[in-house]
Amino acid sequence: MEKALNPKQTMKRLWGYLKKDRLKLGFVTFFVLFATVASVIAPYLLSVAVDQFVGKEDMKPLLFLCIALVILYLLITFSRWITNYIMVRISEQSMYYLRTDLFQHLEKLDLSFFDQHKKGDLMSRFTNDITIIDDALSEAVIQIISSVLMLVGVTVIMFIMNPFLALATIVTVPIFFWIVVKIGVASGKYFMKQQDNLGKLNGVSEEMMTGMRVIKSYCKEDESVLEFEQYNNALREVSIKAELYSNLVIPANVAVNNIGYVLIIAVGSIMTVFGHATVGNILAFVTYADMFRRPINQLATLYASIQAALAGAERVFEVMDQPIEIVDVKEPISFDHVEGFVSLEHVHFGYTKNKPILKDINLEVSKGESVALVGPTGAGKTTIINLLTRFYDVSDGVIKIDGIDISKVKQKELRKKIGIVLQDTHLFKGTVKENIRYGNKFATELEVIEASKKAQAHQFIHRLPNGYDSIVEEEGSNFSEGERQLIAIARAILADPDILILDEATSNVDTRTELQINQGMKELMNGRTSFVIAHRLSTIRSADTILVLNHGEIIERGNHEQLLAQKGFYYDLYMSQFED
Amino acid sequence: MKNLGKLLRFLKPYKKWAFLAPSLIFLEVIMELFLPSIMANVVNVGIAEKNIGYIILHLGIMVILTVLGIVGGILSTYYSAKASGYFASDLRKELFHKISNLSFFNLDKIKTGHLVTIITNDITLIGSVLMLCLRFIFRVPVIVIGSLIMALTISPKLSMVLLILIPFMIVVVSIVMKKAFPYFQKMQDSVDEVNTVVRENLSGIRVVKAFVMEEHEIKRFEEVSQHLMDVTVKGTRIMVTALPIVMLFIHIATVLLLWYGGIEVNLGTLQVGDIMAFIEYLTNILTALMMASMVIVMLSRSEVSAFRINEILGLDQDLEDGKQALSLETMTGKLEFKNVSFAYDNGSGDAVLKNINFVVHPGETIGIIGGTGSGKSTLVNLIPRFYDVSSGEILIDDINIKDYRLSFIRKYVSIALQKPFLFSKTIRENLSYGNERATEEQLVNGAHIACAYEFIQEKGMDYVLEQRGVNLSGGQKQRLSLARAIISDPKILILDDTLSAVDMKTDHQIRTNLKPFLKDRTTIIVASKIASIMELDQILVLEDGEIVGKGTHQELMQHCQFYQELYHSQLERGEERGKSIES
Numbered sequence A: 001m002e003k004a005l006n007p008k009q010t011m012k013r014l015w016g017y018l019k020k021d022r023l024k025l026g027f028v029t030f031f032v033l034f035a036t037v038a039s040v041i042a043p044y045l046l047s048v049a050v051d052q053f054v055g056k057e058d059m060k061p062l063l064f065l066c067i068a069l070v071i072l073y074l075l076i077t078f079s080r081w082i083t084n085y086i087m088v089r090i091s092e093q094s095m096y097y098l099r100t101d102l103f104q105h106l107e108k109l110d111l112s113f114f115d116q117h118k119k120g121d122l123m124s125r126f127t128n129d130i131t132i133i134d135d136a137l138s139e140a141v142i143q144i145i146s147s148v149l150m151l152v153g154v155t156v157i158m159f160i161m162n163p164f165l166a167l168a169t170i171v172t173v174p175i176f177f178w179i180v181v182k183i184g185v186a187s188g189k190y191f192m193k194q195q196d197n198l199g200k201l202n203g204v205s206e207e208m209m210t211g212m213r214v215i216k217s218y219c220k221e222d223e224s225v226l227e228f229e230q231y232n233n234a235l236r237e238v239s240i241k242a243e244l245y246s247n248l249v250i251p252a253n254v255a256v257n258n259i260g261y262v263l264i265i266a267v268g269s270i271m272t273v274f275g276h277a278t279v280g281n282i283l284a285f286v287t288y289a290d291m292f293r294r295p296i297n298q299l300a301t302l303y304a305s306i307q308a309a310l311a312g313a314e315r316v317f318e319v320m321d322q323p324i325e326i327v328d329v330k331e332p333i334s335f336d337h338v339e340g341f342v343s344l345e346h347v348h349f350g351y352t353k354n355k356p357i358l359k360d361i362n363l364e365v366s367k368g369e370s371v372a373l374v375g376p377t378g379a380g381k382t383t384i385i386n387l388l389t390r391f392y393d394v395s396d397g398v399i400k401i402d403g404i405d406i407s408k409v410k411q412k413e414l415r416k417k418i419g420i421v422l423q424d425t426h427l428f429k430g431t432v433k434e435n436i437r438y439g440n441k442f443a444t445e446l447e448v449i450e451a452s453k454k455a456q457a458h459q460f461i462h463r464l465p466n467g468y469d470s471i472v473e474e475e476g477s478n479f480s481e482g483e484r485q486l487i488a489i490a491r492a493i494l495a496d497p498d499i500l501i502l503d504e505a506t507s508n509v510d511t512r513t514e515l516q517i518n519q520g521m522k523e524l525m526n527g528r529t530s531f532v533i534a535h536r537l538s539t540i541r542s543a544d545t546i547l548v549l550n551h552g553e554i555i556e557r558g559n560h561e562q563l564l565a566q567k568g569f570y571y572d573l574y575m576s577q578f579e580d
Numbered sequence B: 001m002k003n004l005g006k007l008l009r010f011l012k013p014y015k016k017w018a019f020l021a022p023s024l025i026f027l028e029v030i031m032e033l034f035l036p037s038i039m040a041n042v043v044n045v046g047i048a049e050k051n052i053g054y055i056i057l058h059l060g061i062m063v064i065l066t067v068l069g070i071v072g073g074i075l076s077t078y079y080s081a082k083a084s085g086y087f088a089s090d091l092r093k094e095l096f097h098k099i100s101n102l103s104f105f106n107l108d109k110i111k112t113g114h115l116v117t118i119i120t121n122d123i124t125l126i127g128s129v130l131m132l133c134l135r136f137i138f139r140v141p142v143i144v145i146g147s148l149i150m151a152l153t154i155s156p157k158l159s160m161v162l163l164i165l166i167p168f169m170i171v172v173v174s175i176v177m178k179k180a181f182p183y184f185q186k187m188q189d190s191v192d193e194v195n196t197v198v199r200e201n202l203s204g205i206r207v208v209k210a211f212v213m214e215e216h217e218i219k220r221f222e223e224v225s226q227h228l229m230d231v232t233v234k235g236t237r238i239m240v241t242a243l244p245i246v247m248l249f250i251h252i253a254t255v256l257l258l259w260y261g262g263i264e265v266n267l268g269t270l271q272v273g274d275i276m277a278f279i280e281y282l283t284n285i286l287t288a289l290m291m292a293s294m295v296i297v298m299l300s301r302s303e304v305s306a307f308r309i310n311e312i313l314g315l316d317q318d319l320e321d322g323k324q325a326l327s328l329e330t331m332t333g334k335l336e337f338k339n340v341s342f343a344y345d346n347g348s349g350d351a352v353l354k355n356i357n358f359v360v361h362p363g364e365t366i367g368i369i370g371g372t373g374s375g376k377s378t379l380v381n382l383i384p385r386f387y388d389v390s391s392g393e394i395l396i397d398d399i400n401i402k403d404y405r406l407s408f409i410r411k412y413v414s415i416a417l418q419k420p421f422l423f424s425k426t427i428r429e430n431l432s433y434g435n436e437r438a439t440e441e442q443l444v445n446g447a448h449i450a451c452a453y454e455f456i457q458e459k460g461m462d463y464v465l466e467q468r469g470v471n472l473s474g475g476q477k478q479r480l481s482l483a484r485a486i487i488s489d490p491k492i493l494i495l496d497d498t499l500s501a502v503d504m505k506t507d508h509q510i511r512t513n514l515k516p517f518l519k520d521r522t523t524i525i526v527a528s529k530i531a532s533i534m535e536l537d538q539i540l541v542l543e544d545g546e547i548v549g550k551g552t553h554q555e556l557m558q559h560c561q562f563y564q565e566l567y568h569s570q571l572e573r574g575e576e577r578g579k580s581i582e583s
């Protein structure tokens, strides 16, 4: 993905998430203001006390002041607590919105995006990147408000008290900020690398974990650890640098502040010598310089951690900014009921620009017709299905359903009309029942069982100790390959679509079961347009039309008998199964 | 903190850094400690007495201290960043190493989402907490003790204020910790959940889109996301109460000091300047304690992560090399199953395989056919010891496979899995995965046998596959995975329904190509098409985990009812053939 580094823009967008709850933010601001003002006043009272009431015979004013201070501190504590209390919700809420927005966009993205991005890296954006934003942001708002306010307040008071001393305190600030920005830029760069590397590491870990069987069966554990280590080491190096740079702010701050002290003392001493300042003045100034140092220190540290947040945010927004190519037209045609006429007219397609996969596909399917696609592997059968469901858009030509160009229809409506069993079965974590109901949430228990029976899945599900409530692990790993396919078929049947697509739906199912499924399917397909892809020719023999695909072109079409009679490609294919 | 303690061993190689980091902080702390007293002196003595020489001398000392402090601070950051960086990366490596050596008994139980969270999120957390610790571990006691001594020298009586306050702070912090801990646990578990849902959506995006379940998935995500938010809010809210309360203590202490200090000054036992200095020390001590309490809270947060890490590091390495760890020169390839039974740990507990017996001799090919879910894949997965048998034994060259070195078996046993898995690398890298030294010729040859050469050539050897090979067709993936197994040059080759997505013609071609290759190897072919195994010397028919038939095609046709049924379900083609030949 292209990296467009634009901290200002990113900051603005993050702020957009934070400011969603204005009321809460208002409360926070109010209490922060109060706490800050109060904590500027308190030490002032303290210094007044030391200068004027301590050492006096009458202790009453001191007692009075002490009580006032206690009350003030209690109020400060309360407002600090309440600001934190509210702020936690604000920042977590905004992270929630951020995550959800990211996820929503993800769900809309084109399939080609998913083809090209590592799962682990995308996962990292949801967790690691959002965590780093959260860590920085949750404190940033309060601290920025309080620091800036504190800074302004202290500066004003200092100038009122003694402009020369005040100047001596402030003079170092610009230098300091210059240093902080330099450090920030450097650390920002490394934070970005750190988050990228973290994503990559997440990516390889996820991939290796999924491929553990292959790794183990070829004894590649050690090599995998080595490969993992490469990413791991790269991550380590950049994160050490990121930490180092962002933490440099602290010693830099100490240095500048101490220079400030020295200046105060120097200027102060000279002024006292000439009678322009008092000892009490200087002491107060040291305290103020201390107070001055705190917000600046905070701002500087914040600046560094905001760099980290920005690095995370860039990566989150990067995905959110991915353009979606397959979009609905402005005024989509409504698609209430589908008769099932399907036509492909001069369809061309390639996954990448210069590599055409499908070439000039023409096809006319009438209502209720069953169409079988056959051909050698890699011929483009699955690709045609991908186009029918608009997982990808044609490069050229049109696909029409009931005479309507599918690119003019709402994608969701289109897909609702199509039921599909994919070549790569995928089950979700949950129960068997939930998986079968996936396309039809409101199906009754009875309907679920009915569909399972048609898919020949009932028998084995029924025998499971928990039946339809048995747990399906991630990706259905606790079921056999064939069992997963049966569940997927049941799922498609239950969705009760107008057009049914089976892409190698029974490739791992034993032939006896397959035969039973096919018999059940016949009834189901009655009146429905259907597309079947299979290599086992027994499955497709009975289709109304058989299309033979080779190298992305339809080279033969007709029914079984016609094609056999042609003695062409299909004939060869068909005969090859008896050659043994 | 038990779990964190256990992880400290990973810091051992970096003792030096881990020691230097906090030690160097010393310089920074010294500066912080002496600065107030020097300044008090400058004001009280230098300025009051108008002694310019005194002032300049002390300013000079201040400058030197500052420089020392800064150098110390930077170096300390450097070493702590290094120590925690190396610590984290070693921990990751060890964890990954551990995972890659676990058996599938254990791996099946751990969710990938969980593992991935631990490897990145949890370890990052622990690393940054370590960094924090290294920078505060000495700082806090040094500041506290140093300031305490300074305070004591000014006024022992006033110092009592501190001693009274500290226990209070400890109580507050430990209460907060105790309350927040369960939420920290839930937070990490929630991150797992988020990872799991995202991962599932990424792998199943086609299904999600096909069934128009985006809304449903978004709702599902919102639920886990909301849960993560809620537990984080709850945990953090408890956490953030600690700080204001601790700060309140600091403030109250200041007021108390002011009051008692005022009394002392009146009594003439204390100077006015001392009160300010005292307050300064007090603030130092309490700020240090405040940091300490933050660190402790963070530590308790990372304790959760440490627990999660230890949980995995502590898993039994239940699949170990055999006691004799045999690693012979080569393998002949005789394979025997003796009364093998097997049940999955997490399954229903019912045996998936029951009493399996068969022998395959080198050079022989055995076919396995059976119903969906009858245990075929399970059976072949036992051979490379992905799982260990529950009872009975598997022998290779008449020796129990548990007695061999694991790597020896896996080197000579190759399996082309039913669900092909390819890496997001080039085709070439994928092909040579099982045999890095394979020459180009061997690669091409392997590809030829698997009938994969044509499409490989078209795409190029250096074509980069996307994750899991999504940019290949189903049959292409299978053939690549088959070619990979062939190229690894095994003694025992297992094909688990490897040609299910390959068309008839290619299927036939591959089987013809394989014949010479299989000559002196032991081969197991799991198939669903009778045609694929019909001519083999030995066919096992599996039903519900039991062998219900064994023999040649002819024998089975006579004795095995299930085989007959399978045959009949494919029979029509035979009839068809007859018809088409007639016509």
Ligand SMILES: Nc1ncnc2c1ncn2[C@@H]1O[C@H](COP(=O)(O)OP(=O)(O)OP(=O)(O)O)[C@@H](O)[C@H]1O
Residues within 6 Å of the ligand: A115, A351, A352, A357, A375, A376, A377, A378, A379, A380, A381, A382, A383, A384, A423, B470, B471, B472, B473, B474, B475, B476, B501
């Ligand atoms: N996502 C993708 N990106 C790039 N190329 C792809 C992608 N998916 C498939 N291809 C390529 O497009 C061609 C057609 O693939 P397709 O999946 O349509 O074949 P198929 O006829 O379904 O084959 P099979 O019977 O093996 O499933 C193949 O050469 C394949 O490598």
Ligand SMILES: Nc1ncnc2c1ncn2[C@@H]1O[C@H](COP(=O)(O)OP(=O)(O)OP(=O)(O)O)[C@@H](O)[C@H]1O
Residues within 6 Å of the ligand: A477, A478, A479, A480, A481, A482, A483, A508, A509, A510, B108, B344, B346, B347, B348, B352, B370, B371, B372, B373, B374, B375, B376, B377, B378, B379, B418
């Ligand atoms: N990891 C697992 N955990 C628990 N049960 C499992 C696991 N893997 C498979 N099973 C169960 O064990 C049984 C046998 O599965 P196996 O994968 O061996 O079947 P198979 O004969 O290969 O079937 P297919 O022809 O569908 O590939 C099935 O009932 C399945 O549900």
Ligand SMILES: [Mg+2]
Residues within 6 Å of the ligand: A381, A382, A383, A423, A503, B473, B474, B475
């Ligand atoms: Mg396909």
Ligand SMILES: [Mg+2]
Residues within 6 Å of the ligand: A480, A481, A482, B376, B377, B378, B418, B496, B497
């Ligand atoms: Mg199987």
